Amino acid sequence: MASPIRIALQKSGRLSEDSYQLFKACGIRFDYGTGKLKSVSSNFAAEFLFLRDDDIPGYVEDGVADLGIVGENVAVETGRHVTTVHRLGFSKCRLSIAIPRGEAYTDIRDLDGKNIATSYPRLLGTYLAEQGVSAAIHEISGSVEIAPSIGLAEAVCDIVSSGSTLLSNGLKEVETIFRSEAIMIAHPALPAEKQTLLDQLLFRINAVQAAKNNKYIVLNAPNHAIPSIAKLLPGMKAPTVTPLATEGWSSVHSVINENAFWENIEAIRAAGAEGILVVPIEKMIN
Numbered sequence: 001m002a003s004p005i006r007i008a009l010q011k012s013g014r015l016s017e018d019s020y021q022l023f024k025a026c027g028i029r030f031d032y033g034t035g036k037l038k039s040v041s042s043n044f045a046a047e048f049l050f051l052r053d054d055d056i057p058g059y060v061e062d063g064v065a066d067l068g069i070v071g072e073n074v075a076v077e078t079g080r081h082v083t084t085v086h087r088l089g090f091s092k093c094r095l096s097i098a099i100p101r102g103e104a105y106t107d108i109r110d111l112d113g114k115n116i117a118t119s120y121p122r123l124l125g126t127y128l129a130e131q132g133v134s135a136a137i138h139e140i141s142g143s144v145e146i147a148p149s150i151g152l153a154e155a156v157c158d159i160v161s162s163g164s165t166l167l168s169n170g171l172k173e174v175e176t177i178f179r180s181e182a183i184m185i186a187h188p189a190l191p192a193e194k195q196t197l198l199d200q201l202l203f204r205i206n207a208v209q210a211a212k213n214n215k216y217i218v219l220n221a222p223n224h225a226i227p228s229i230a231k232l233l234p235g236m237k238a239p240t241v242t243p244l245a246t247e248g249w250s251s252v253h254s255v256i257n258e259n260a261f262w263e264n265i266e267a268i269r270a271a272g273a274e275g276i277l278v279v280p281i282e283k284m285i286n
């Protein structure tokens with residue numbers, strides 16, 4: 001096997017389980033969650049390091065790891081020189097400014113001269129500078145939402161997903177400054193053999209992601225309805241049509257984006273389709 005590509009994953013947190021599941025779906029096996037800080041894949045030339053997420057961009061920039069999975073918020077905040085090679089679509093969240101619920105708020109200028117607590121001083125500083133607002137940034141490493149109630153700051157800037165943490169701390173979201181999801185980052189100058197391994201990995205990730213967004217459809221229809229159904233279910237090239245044992249009827253097999261399927265389902269039924277099955281796809285390669 002080639003010398004392994006080193007991949008840094010979050011040891012334990014919001015990114016860990018989805019990161020592991022992604023590699024599992026790509027058919028890459030390794031031990032995870034056993035308290036180990038390092039693991040070698042048994043069937044792909046990869047070695048995994050389990051780290052705090054904040055440290056991952058630095059390790060990737062320094063070349064200690066070749067790849068890493070982090071929130072885009074962390075990748076940008078650390079300011080490390082790394083390349084984004086893929087957007088992964090999980091751990092979606094936003095970085096927002098929030099203030100106590102009872103406070104009036106008109107626009108960003110209301111924050112002029114105020115104190116804002118955050119773990120994201122770089123992202124917040126850039127945003128305030130762009131908006132021409134001058135506020136004092138107080139960097140704290142966690143439990144940011146508590147800051148207004150203990151008199152540390154008049155506002156906070158932190159990660160929001162469902163909004164329930166803000167709600168339970170008596171805060172309201174007033175500005176969204178950054179939208180984030182998990183991304184795969186790489187060292188900016190990978191040697192050729194590592195680049196080959198990255199290309200193989202991205203090929204598998206694309207196949208897994210394409211499969212997730214699409215469904216395999218099987219239905220029965222009278223032969224005269226096939227042309228109009230085929231227009232609604234174009235498939236990867238064209239639908240497969242095979243005769244049923246019942247004279248004048250066929251079975252239609254196709255692949256369709258799940259959103260398009262739900263948008264077209266009434267039209268598909270109205271065209272004469274019956275016995276419609278929707279089947280998940282494991283991998284999809286165009």
Ligand SMILES: Nc1ncnc2c1ncn2[C@@H]1O[C@H](COP(=O)(O)OP(=O)(O)OP(=O)(O)O)[C@@H](O)[C@H]1O
Pocket residue numbers: 010011012013014015051052053054070071072073074091092093159160161162180181182
């Ligand atoms: N509530 C949430 N919903 C969705 N994604 C989130 C949420 N909170 C954080 N994230 C995303 O997941 C990333 C990791 O969050 P997590 O809370 O596990 O980090 P952490 O506590 O700093 O972990 P570590 O111990 O590794 O430093 C964040 O940087 C962000 O991109």
Ligand SMILES: O=P(O)(O)OC[C@H]1O[C@H](OP(=O)(O)OP(=O)(O)O)[C@H](O)[C@@H]1O
Pocket residue numbers: 014142143145158159160161162163164165166
């Ligand atoms: O809008 P919500 O759905 O409530 O999510 C937002 C919260 O989630 C994250 O914290 P997490 O629960 O991961 O705890 P931590 O900050 O202690 O890691 C983040 O730091 C917010 O506090």
Ligand SMILES: [Mg+2]
Pocket residue numbers: 052053054
């Ligand atoms: Mg962290």
